Amino acid sequence: MKFLVSKDIHSNSNFTLLLGFYSLMMLFYFLGDVIYLLNYFGTSVSNVLSTLKGDPDNFIEPLSLLSLLEHLHISLFLAILALFTTMAIVLRIKLTHTHKKIIIILSMSSLLLSVVCLVGTYFVHIAFVYGLIIFELSWHLLGVYALSIIIYQVWIKKP
Amino acid sequence: MIPKKLFGILLFLALALISAQLLSGICLFIFKYGLSPSEVYLYFAGDEEKFIMPKSIEGLLETAVPHFFAISTTIFVYAHFLLFTAVISSKQKQFLIIGLFLTALIDIFSPFGILYGYKIFAWLKVISFWSFEFLMGILLYTLFVANFQNSEYQASE
Numbered sequence: 001m002k003f004l005v006s007k008d009i010h011s012n013s014n015f016t017l018l019l020g021f022y023s024l025m026m027l028f029y030f031l032g033d034v035i036y037l038l039n040y041f042g043t044s045v046s047n048v049l050s051t052l053k054g055d056p057d058n059f060i061e062p063l064s065l066l067s068l069l070e071h072l073h074i075s076l077f078l079a080i081l082a083l084f085t086t087m088a089i090v091l092r093i094k095l096t097h098t099h100k101k102i103i104i105i106l107s108m109s110s111l112l113l114s115v116v117c118l119v120g121t122y123f124v125h126i127a128f129v130y131g132l133i134i135f136e137l138s139w140h141l142l143g144v145y146a147l148s149i150i151i152y153q154v155w156i157k158k159p
Numbered sequence: 160m161i162p163k164k165l166f167g168i169l170l171f172l173a174l175a176l177i178s179a180q181l182l183s184g185i186c187l188f189i190f191k192y193g194l195s196p197s198e199v200y201l202y203f204a205g206d207e208e209k210f211i212m213p214k215s216i217e218g219l220l221e222t223a224v225p226h227f228f229a230i231s232t233t234i235f236v237y238a239h240f241l242l243f244t245a246v247i248s249s250k251q252k253q254f255l256i257i258g259l260f261l262t263a264l265i266d267i268f269s270p271f272g273i274l275y276g277y278k279i280f281a282w283l284k285v286i287s288f289w290s291f292e293f294l295m296g297i298l299l300y301t302l303f304v305a306n307f308q309n310s311e312y313q314a315s316e
Contacts, residue, residue, distance in 0.1 A: 066187075069183055069186050069190060070187065073180065073187050076176070077229055080176045080177060080180060081236070084173045084236070087169050088169070091161050091165065091166060097165065104165065104169050104172075108172035108176065109172060112172065112176055115179050
């Protein structure tokens, strides 16, 4: 069996077209997910805490364990798929080894730590909320950064 | 060419993340349905005396349809790395792949049987769910081992 796709992603125009549009759609996913999360948890530390732990003064019920698990289960699956495929492309684009390493390690471990902080905020201590916000923003921003480089390389300025 | 070590790091982190995702699935199963087949049956078939409404076909489809996509994609994405490893034999790989897909299918289809009053499907649901999680555990463990035994791992180039 002979596949037409080359190891070099820049040498096949159809492949760069495919990668470009895939990255564009993924870019919308990463940006859309930030908006969704801001809408789901709130836009400030106090909002996130009242969503997760409730706020008796404002008659806000805490998020049920079942809702938290459902949110975690679905969002984590989507995030893994989006980030893993994006980083698989990052491995093949023209960047320095260190640059690739930083993007991959920081983004993937930020996603992992955001899960830890979400569970930590809910079960352990409210201080984890800062980690949750920082790591959620980090993996989204790194994803957007990586996808922007991919789009730039496959469509705008081919190295 | 893909830097082998960097690919190993990416795979390691992806395996850690999917392990967390599986753990969330296990917690969800326990909190939502319970551990015993009778609890699972009660959740889907309902009970008038306990004021538990039976689940509707639409409700089951809402869960089943995304799971067809999600589980098949997860198995495909992670199990395809098995093809590049020599940690387990070819026969064991076949057993693992067939087992994963079969248990996932039984797990997804069982609630429909429960809805029609067959208690055996509650047993099937419980057995297939835990078998699936066990096989996924084996798959992830195999990939973790393969990832560390770098010489046996051939990153696709």
